[in-house]
Amino acid sequence: MLSNLLKRGFRTKNVTAKHESGLKKCLSALDLTLLGVGAIIGTGIFVLTGIAAANQAGPAVVLSFIISGTACAFAALAYAELAASVGGCGSAYGYSYVAFGEIVAWIIGWILLLEYSVSVAAVANGWSGYFNNALTAIGLGLPDALTKSPELGGIINLPATGIILLLMAMLIKGAKQSAQLNTAMVFIKLLAIIIFVSVAAFNVNPSNWHPFMPYGWFSTLPDGKTVGVLAGASLVFFAYVGFDAVSTAVEESKNPQRDVPIGIIASLSFCTLIYILVAGLLTGVVPYNTLGVDHPVAFALQSIGYSWASALVSTGVIAGLTTVMLVLYYGLTRIILAMSRDGLMTPYLSHVSPKTQTPVRVIVIMGLIMATAAGLVPLGALAELVNIGTLAAFVLVCLGVIVLRAKHPDLPRPFKNPFSPFFPALGMLSCGALMAFLPQQTWTRFLLWLGLGLVIYFAYSIKHSKLNKS
Numbered sequence: 001m002l003s004n005l006l007k008r009g010f011r012t013k014n015v016t017a018k019h020e021s022g023l024k025k026c027l028s029a030l031d032l033t034l035l036g037v038g039a040i041i042g043t044g045i046f047v048l049t050g051i052a053a054a055n056q057a058g059p060a061v062v063l064s065f066i067i068s069g070t071a072c073a074f075a076a077l078a079y080a081e082l083a084a085s086v087g088g089c090g091s092a093y094g095y096s097y098v099a100f101g102e103i104v105a106w107i108i109g110w111i112l113l114l115e116y117s118v119s120v121a122a123v124a125n126g127w128s129g130y131f132n133n134a135l136t137a138i139g140l141g142l143p144d145a146l147t148k149s150p151e152l153g154g155i156i157n158l159p160a161t162g163i164i165l166l167l168m169a170m171l172i173k174g175a176k177q178s179a180q181l182n183t184a185m186v187f188i189k190l191l192a193i194i195i196f197v198s199v200a201a202f203n204v205n206p207s208n209w210h211p212f213m214p215y216g217w218f219s220t221l222p223d224g225k226t227v228g229v230l231a232g233a234s235l236v237f238f239a240y241v242g243f244d245a246v247s248t249a250v251e252e253s254k255n256p257q258r259d260v261p262i263g264i265i266a267s268l269s270f271c272t273l274i275y276i277l278v279a280g281l282l283t284g285v286v287p288y289n290t291l292g293v294d295h296p297v298a299f300a301l302q303s304i305g306y307s308w309a310s311a312l313v314s315t316g317v318i319a320g321l322t323t324v325m326l327v328l329y330y331g332l333t334r335i336i337l338a339m340s341r342d343g344l345m346t347p348y349l350s351h352v353s354p355k356t357q358t359p360v361r362v363i364v365i366m367g368l369i370m371a372t373a374a375g376l377v378p379l380g381a382l383a384e385l386v387n388i389g390t391l392a393a394f395v396l397v398c399l400g401v402i403v404l405r406a407k408h409p410d411l412p413r414p415f416k417n418p419f420s421p422f423f424p425a426l427g428m429l430s431c432g433a434l435m436a437f438l439p440q441q442t443w444t445r446f447l448l449w450l451g452l453g454l455v456i457y458f459a460y461s462i463k464h465s466k467l468n469k470s
Contacts, residue, residue: 011467012101029259029266031183032246036267038182038323039242039331041189041274042123046317048236049279050296057232058214059283062276064232065239069272071434072240074427075394076268077417078401079244080261084415086404092244092393093335097342099400099407106461108396109339110453111389116332117370119241119386120164120325124374127321128159130295130314149376161375167326168367171333172353172360185323192316193274195309196297197281203304204284214288218437226437234387234437239275241390242327243268244397261415329370333362343468344461388446391435398427 027035053061082095093112097105128147135141148154170181218228226234246263253259282291286300298317301310337359340349353360401417401424417423462468 011465012098027253027259029255029262032253032259032263033266033270034183034186035327035330036243036246036263037190037271038186039246039327040240040267040271040324041186041193042242042320042324045193045239045275045278046295046297046320048239049275049282050291050299052232052236053279053283053288053296054290054292056215056227056235057229058211058288059209059280060213060215060229061232061236061283061288062279063213063229064236065272065275065279067230067233067430068237068240068434069268069275071233071237071427071430072243072268072394073272074423074430075398076243076264078394078398078424078427079246080264080415081401081413081417081420082397082404083246083260083264084258085411085413092397092400094338095400096396099403100396102344102462102465102467103457104396106339106344106457107450107453108393109335109344110450110456111392112335113332114449115241115386115389115393116328116335117366117373119328120332121160121370121374121377122386123321123325123328124160124164124370125157127163127318127325128157128374130318130321131159131163133295134314134318151377156375158375161371163322163325164329164367164371164374167322167329168363168371170326171330171363171367172356172358174356174358182323182326185319185326189316189320189323192313192320193278195312195316196301197277199301199304199306199309200281200285204281206284208284208287226439230433230437234434236275237387237391237434240268240271241386242324242331243271244331244390244393258414329363329367332366333359336362336366341466343464343466344457388435388438388442389449391431392446394431395428395435398424398431 049061052064053059057064079092086095086098093105093109096108132142132147142158144153145155146158149157170177213229215227215231216229218226218230220226243264246260246267278297282296282300286303290303291299295314295317298310298314301307301313336345336349337352339345340347340362349359349362349365351361352358402421404411405420
């Protein structure tokens with residue numbers, strides 16, 4: 001009995017299997033690159049940069065970004081190879097199905113559902129705060145009852161709920177329309193970053209960079225809190241979450257073998273340089289220990305007397321967080337579509353509307369769930385789960401490159417990860433190390449989520465899998 005379950009659990013999909021998805025092929029390499037930039041530049045640069053500098057790394061937060069960016073670069077190369085050779089809209093879920101088998105694919109898919117859905121709901125809460133601040137500035141601010149969850153003394157976080165429902169309508173309309181909205185928002189937030197850099201570059205006080213590394217590389221305080229450059233790297237890793245969403249757009253890309261690797265690598269490279277530049281200037285214009293606020297970039301500009309620039313940057317933040325939610329929401333629906341199509345979730349979710357050529361049912365169901373969560377639940381603690389889940393997915397994607405090179409050496413690979421297996425192995429080690437620096441509480445919650453996923457797999461998915469029927 002046990003051996004049969006294991007055999008069924010580790011069955012793999014045919015690496016060359018192709019099928020007609022019904023999704024519209026409409027995205028170019030530029031669309032995919034901007035999709036990646038839209039997902040990456042958001043909470044990380046506008047919020048976490050200051051928090052990591054103030055509480056964990058000091059001015060050396062620049063090194064934290066370099067370390068996290070390097071780990072992501074190795075993972076990005078692995079994603080690019082698998083997206084070009086294996087394809088499919090399921091991202092790491094689809095690659096794991098081919099390389100390791102069904103149960104590993106289910107676990108990764110289950111992790112990605114947590115990563116994307118919690119990210120959207122958490123970012124919606126941050127978006128709500130900036131949006132209400134903007135309304136307050138013009139005398140139209142909402143009362144606390146409509147901007148806080150019941151647990152925090154309110155009734156519902158109405159802006160957080162509203163923005164997710166608005167994005168739901170946009171995604172239903174079509175991938176190309178969503179990409180056009182993303183492009184417009186990306187240019188707005190890049191303009192906000194340009195304003196910050198232009199002002200900050202002429203107001204740097206080099207004494208603010210001393211001491212450069214006040215907390216060292218890594219240490220644990222008596223209260224259990226971890227500090228240092230490596231602890232900061234584990235936190236700011238959240239800033240890079242999202243570039244993998246580009247790989248969920250394979251089936252809507254005009255030329256996926258060429259365009260998806262370009263989109264993944266170009267967006268990550270560009271955003272890493274932006275993060276390093278902004279982090280260096282931010283800690284140069286004001287003391288790092290004053291940056292532990294939820295709007296550090298705008299705060300820094302206010303502190304040096306540029307209120308007009310602070311207001312413009314805040315507008316860019318609203319646009320930036322909107323694109324993060326849009327791209328992660330998009331990626332979430334495509335992963336569920338892939339899992340449903342394979343029989344691991346109800347086939348009801350695999351329907352694609354012939355009119356809009358989008359998975360309308362998935363978009364609506366997940367939109368209502370995330371809108372409810374964003375409006376009624378404070379999600380601060382859950383956000384830590386995003387990092388550990390993403391890192392686990394990255395480790396398996398890097399391992400997948402090594403496994404598939406051995407199992408299918410003749411598989412056409414339009415993009416090849418250079419120096420394989422050395423680079424994929426470095427990706428596994430670096431992402432695994434960042435997981436080790438996360439708090440024990442995060443590990444406990446993560447393992448509980450995995451346990452729930454395994455229960456669902458053995459109760460439903462293993463019996464309804466398309467591979468089981470064949």
